[in-house]
Amino acid sequence: MRYRSKINLGLKMARQRKPSSPQEELAQLEERRQELIAQLRSDAENTLKQALDDFNKLDLGVAYELRARDRVREKGRVQKRVVAKKGSSAGNPDRLCPICGFATIPPHDGRAHRSQSPKRPFSAGELTERGMNAAS
Numbered sequence: 001m002r003y004r005s006k007i008n009l010g011l012k013m014a015r016q017r018k019p020s021s022p023q024e025e026l027a028q029l030e031e032r033r034q035e036l037i038a039q040l041r042s043d044a045e046n047t048l049k050q051a052l053d054d055f056n057k058l059d060l061g062v063a064y065e066l067r068a069r070d071r072v073r074e075k076g077r078v079q080k081r082v083v084a085k086k087g088s089s090a091g092n093p094d095r096l097c098p099i100c101g102f103a104t105i106p107p108h109d110g111r112a113h114r115s116q117s118p119k120r121p122f123s124a125g126e127l128t129e130r131g132m133n134a135a136s
């Protein structure tokens with residue numbers, strides 16, 4: 001039994017050492033890469049957890065916990081926020097014009113009414129004139 005499993009292990013290792021194609025070699029490298037990353041991560045996390053445990057056991061009136069953050073998603077969120085800020089008042093198609101009380105396509109806001117005195121909602125004719133349609 002022991003002998004047999006040793007042979008199987010030997011075969012497996014031989015197979016990993018000699019890939020039959022570049023694709024297979026790449027797949028093996030990727031697999032190894034994932035293994036190494038998982039190992040690195042687990043080692044680093046254990047170190048962190050141990051340090052936190054040690055700290056918390058000191059009972060200094062404050063305890064810390066380890067929380068994972070998705071770095072990629074966080075970056076995306078920051079970029080999105082910047083983009084949204086740029087076009088916040090006129091860029092949102094769901095935003096109702098405070099003067100008309102309805103949204104248009106393309107969207108507009110109170111600034112479009114600057115020339116009016118007194119300010120009033122755009123009529124159907126004015127919307128057409130400005131190349132806008134009521135959105136709802």
Ligand SMILES: [Zn+2]
Pocket residue numbers: 097098099100101108109110112113121122
């Ligand atoms: Zn309006």
